[in-house]
Amino acid sequence: MSIVEVEYLAKTFRSRERSSGIAESMRSFVLPRYRTREAVKNMSFTLDAGEVLAFIGPNGAGKSTTIKMLTGILYPTAGSVRVLGFTPWQQRRQLAYHIASVFGQKSQLWYHLPPQDTFNLLARIYELDMREYRKRRDFLIEVFDIADYIRTPARKLSLGERMRCELAATFLHKPRIVFLDEPTIGLDVIAKQRIRDLIAQLNVEEGVTVLLTSHDAGDVEQVCRRVIVINHGEVILDESVATLKRDYLKEKTIDLQLAGTVEALLTNEAGEQQLSDPDLKREGIRVLQAQGHSLRLAVDTLRCPLEPVVASIMQRQHILDMTISDPPMETIIASIYGSQGNNSQSLAAVENVGSLAEQVDKLMKG
Numbered sequence: 001m002s003i004v005e006v007e008y009l010a011k012t013f014r015s016r017e018r019s020s021g022i023a024e025s026m027r028s029f030v031l032p033r034y035r036t037r038e039a040v041k042n043m044s045f046t047l048d049a050g051e052v053l054a055f056i057g058p059n060g061a062g063k064s065t066t067i068k069m070l071t072g073i074l075y076p077t078a079g080s081v082r083v084l085g086f087t088p089w090q091q092r093r094q095l096a097y098h099i100a101s102v103f104g105q106k107s108q109l110w111y112h113l114p115p116q117d118t119f120n121l122l123a124r125i126y127e128l129d130m131r132e133y134r135k136r137r138d139f140l141i142e143v144f145d146i147a148d149y150i151r152t153p154a155r156k157l158s159l160g161e162r163m164r165c166e167l168a169a170t171f172l173h174k175p176r177i178v179f180l181d182e183p184t185i186g187l188d189v190i191a192k193q194r195i196r197d198l199i200a201q202l203n204v205e206e207g208v209t210v211l212l213t214s215h216d217a218g219d220v221e222q223v224c225r226r227v228i229v230i231n232h233g234e235v236i237l238d239e240s241v242a243t244l245k246r247d248y249l250k251e252k253t254i255d256l257q258l259a260g261t262v263e264a265l266l267t268n269e270a271g272e273q274q275l276s277d278p279d280l281k282r283e284g285i286r287v288l289q290a291q292g293h294s295l296r297l298a299v300d301t302l303r304c305p306l307e308p309v310v311a312s313i314m315q316r317q318h319i320l321d322m323t324i325s326d327p328p329m330e331t332i333i334a335s336i337y338g339s340q341g342n343n344s345q346s347l348a349a350v351e352n353v354g355s356l357a358e359q360v361d362k363l364m365k366g
């Protein structure tokens, strides 16, 4: 049964352009110039009870704006939304008792208070029965393993500790739907894994419906079963995560720092560098970069599992450091457009990758 119904949803922002310099500022004071931006366009989808949906897209695609409209924080420009039968922006108070949201970049914990005090305040705000609340609080403290710092002011907690407290606070009033906007942003690998496990656990044990946005493919692969990809405010893919993995997340990048130089591992055949180990000279492995002690490989995991690649290199060289990463979101978007036969959009998306890479490069150098 659908508990979220979104139909032809749109949001256009109109903001005043600021000018620099005194003359320009005076001019724009008299003759203000406005810019409109279509953050969400013509968006339709439904969400069933108990689903775990990844809502992904590149920066500025319209993910947060959509969540804000689904939770009643923003009015749409057009379209309709029903969440648990409520129209969020008209019935925000009633809806708030049944949903919860976490914005990874913003804290809902009172900065100077220990999480325990925030929990008590939230219990009052949600008008929870005190006996029920204490039982629920103790359960969440145990599940999220936060007993050690529940009495420490939020400002003194590490990001990972704070995030676990944020999530515990989110689940206090037993929401039926949680909207998680980048819940693992900035966390280390272990803290990310813990948060993913906890979200999955509460989905299974309490049947809570989850809509999650993330730039981390790991969140999508490990927590979600369905994925909606958006770009420029529009849905461009609505698929199972299994299909996304098969079609778009199959290629992993392995970055290796080796004790020796890379030459010993490589051969050059027909002007193309390849791994010299005969077992690894197969389709599905590409050498992206090989210089000094650094080696970067792209591995198509459908054609070649990662383990034998890493094992073979380890037999011949001491590995000092290794990172396995997914393709960047922009590359995934470009291949989605490509597979839909939309070459001009595909090209535009690929060009975005270029400009993004250039910006990152400039930042690193600057």
Ligand SMILES: Nc1ncnc2c1ncn2[C@@H]1O[C@H](COP(=O)(O)OP(=O)(O)OP(=O)(O)O)[C@@H](O)[C@H]1O
Pocket (backbone or CB within 6 Å): 013, 014, 015, 037, 038, 039, 057, 058, 059, 060, 061, 062, 063, 064, 065, 066
């Ligand atoms: N209050 C606002 N006023 C004007 N423009 C806005 C406002 N909020 C968002 N936008 C614009 O709407 C577009 C969508 O923004 P949104 O925050 O929804 O993107 P996002 O997909 O969540 O991006 P990110 O992954 O970077 O968080 C962006 O171009 C953004 O600049």
